[in-house]
Amino acid sequence: MSHAIRNGKGARSAQSAHGELTADDAAGAQGEAHEQAQAPAVAPTLSKPFTEGFRLLALDIDHLLQGSPNRSVLVMSALPKEGRTTTAAGLARAFAEVATPVALVDANPAAVIGSAPVAGQPYEVISPWATYDTQAEVVDYVRLVLESGRSAGATVVIDVPPATTSSLGFFLAPLVGGVLYVMRTRRTPDATFAAAVRSQLDLLGVKVLGVVVNEG
Amino acid sequence: MQLAHYLHGLRRFWPVVAAGAVIGLIFAYGFLKLTMLDQASADVAILDPMSGRSTNYNEAQVTFDSIIKSETLAEKVSLVVNEDPATVRNDLSVTVATNLNPNNPSPLYVVHGRDHGVSRAILLVNTAIGEGRKLYVSLNAANTAAYQATIDVEAKAASDNLTAAQAALDDFASSNNAVDLPGRLATMTALADAGSSSAATERDRLEKLQSQYAGLAFAVQAAQARAQTVATEGESLKMAELLPTSAETKVLDPAAEEGQALYVALVYALGLVTGAAVGLAVVYGLMFTGRRPATPAEVAAALGAPVLVRIPKAAQ
Numbered sequence: 410m411s412h413a414i415r416n417g418k419g420a421r422s423a424q425s426a427h428g429e430l431t432a433d434d435a436a437g438a439q440g441e442a443h444e445q446a447q448a449p450a451v452a453p454t455l456s457k458p459f460t461e462g463f464r465l466l467a468l469d470i471d472h473l474l475q476g477s478p479n480r481s482v483l484v485m486s487a488l489p490k491e492g493r494t495t496t497a498a499g500l501a502r503a504f505a506e507v508a509t510p511v512a513l514v515d516a517n518p519a520a521v522i523g524s525a526p527v528a529g530q531p532y533e534v535i536s537p538w539a540t541y542d543t544q545a546e547v548v549d550y551v552r553l554v555l556e557s558g559r560s561a562g563a564t565v566v567i568d569v570p571p572a573t574t575s576s577l578g579f580f581l582a583p584l585v586g587g588v589l590y591v592m593r594t595r596r597t598p599d600a601t602f603a604a605a606v607r608s609q610l611d612l613l614g615v616k617v618l619g620v621v622v623n624e625g
Numbered sequence: 626m627q628l629a630h631y632l633h634g635l636r637r638f639w640p641v642v643a644a645g646a647v648i649g650l651i652f653a654y655g656f657l658k659l660t661m662l663d664q665a666s667a668d669v670a671i672l673d674p675m676s677g678r679s680t681n682y683n684e685a686q687v688t689f690d691s692i693i694k695s696e697t698l699a700e701k702v703s704l705v706v707n708e709d710p711a712t713v714r715n716d717l718s719v720t721v722a723t724n725l726n727p728n729n730p731s732p733l734y735v736v737h738g739r740d741h742g743v744s745r746a747i748l749l750v751n752t753a754i755g756e757g758r759k760l761y762v763s764l765n766a767a768n769t770a771a772y773q774a775t776i777d778v779e780a781k782a783a784s785d786n787l788t789a790a791q792a793a794l795d796d797f798a799s800s801n802n803a804v805d806l807p808g809r810l811a812t813m814t815a816l817a818d819a820g821s822s823s824a825a826t827e828r829d830r831l832e833k834l835q836s837q838y839a840g841l842a843f844a845v846q847a848a849q850a851r852a853q854t855v856a857t858e859g860e861s862l863k864m865a866e867l868l869p870t871s872a873e874t875k876v877l878d879p880a881a882e883e884g885q886a887l888y889v890a891l892v893y894a895l896g897l898v899t900g901a902a903v904g905l906a907v908v909y910g911l912m913f914t915g916r917r918p919a920t921p922a923e924v925a926a927a928l929g930a931p932v933l934v935r936i937p938k939a940a941q
Contacts, residue, residue: 466934603927619933
């Protein structure tokens with residue numbers, strides 16, 4: 410990943426050395442960085458269904474993208490705190506088990522995941538907002554990352570800001586192989602947001618791979 | 626809340642709107658049951674005194690509509706229909722029929738009356754019109770008492786003046802042997818011209834009295850003219866007293882039942898619309914307060930994509 414930028418801004422470990430999701434990954438379910446800052450010092454034990462869910466998701470997406478030269482997935486949601494970052498991190502982690510190399514692009518300006526290299530980390534974290542200040546620059550940079558990843562045969566997972574607060578996801582969606590839509594049970598108010606997102610994606614000619622239901 | 630969401634809620638809660646409409650109709654029925662009275666109306670043509678006797682009528686007028694709505698009329702009518710005056714006043718109303726001539730001073734009034742039962746409503750209207758006509762005539766009749774007193778004083782003064790002037794002339798004529806002075810002067814002049822010396826002497830005497838006689842005769846004529854003028858004013862006043870007569874109020878159409886289908890339809894329509902509007906508002910409130918989170922199936926359906934996985938809570 411020659412275009413990968415390794416920057417210490419908001420750096421946080423995304424993976425444990427032994428390849429399981431960490432509390433930092435899981436805390437992404439809360440959705441925002443300020444909540445991450447209050448994460449407990451002692452990592453809770455992650456449930457097996459949690460990790461198995463992402464493995465199953467990676468399998469499904471791998472199947473859906475079979476034969477596509479563009480093995481990239483954009484993870485979006487309509488509202489904040491729906492588990493978008495958790496899904497992106499978990500998916501990158503699970504992909505790393507079945508199809509390397511894997512890159513996770515943290516295109517959320519909140520820089521939840523961070524990009525510091527971690528020993529033994531099975532995927533690379535790229536944080537364009539750590540280097541670029543404008544959305545146009547970020548889009549151009551992600552386009553380069555995707556081209557680089559395509560030539561390297563890598564799988565790229567992109568985490569973007571909520572669709573209701575930023576249009577960045579829609580700018581990046583036409584560049585990827587498919588979009589994952591994350592919803593959170595008992596929080597997503599109604600399906601009208603999803604319908605609106607679908608309309609916009611249809612307009613852009615983007616393939617929606619499926620829905621990830623976050624029950625956390 | 627988006628319109629599509631609200632329309633979705635309407636499809637779900639349409640019985641609420643229907644129930645609101647039905648309740649509105651029930652309220653309208655109850656309202657009509659409690660408040661609706663049978664109604665009758667009659668048309669009354671009024672010949673305005675100003676146009677009927679415009680030359681001699683100088684008194685202020687009370688219009689027929691004001692009389693119909695007056696407390697005085699209500700009290701008179703209440704004695705006939707056995708209702709309290711306030712109820713009578715509330716149940717009586719009057720409108721002016723449309724007229725193609727905007728300058729017509731003699732309008733056509735439509736008197737409306739409401740009561741329990743058509744016959745009572747008709748009785749109310751007929752009684753009101755009868756009493757109203759009497760009041761109209763009495764209130765609009767000229768009050769000539771003050772004028773008459775003034776005219777009487779002037780007539781007496783003119784008569785006294787005439788009597789005094791006539792007496793002065795008669796005294797002057799008798800004391801100076803000058804009764805019918807102009808005639809006697811003409812006679813003596815003719816005799817004197819014929820050569821009568823005694824006639825010439827009498828002619829000279831009469832000519833000396835002529836100016837004083839003429840003055841007294843003019844005073845009599847002036848007193849007579851004044852007495853005649855005062856007498857004419859008295860006649861005019863008597864003519865004015867005759868107005869208005871019953872001929873100025875004519876019942877064009879006697880009281881008859883008045884249809885209220887439009888009013889009933891309007892009340893029911895209002896109840897229906899209001900009830901439906903309340904139902905729509907209730908649906909909005911239900912949609913607003915009872916919004917439940919979307920289910921994965923709903924989101925998947927909205928996106929047209931399958932649910933790939935359910936991610937449980939991270940920690941055990």
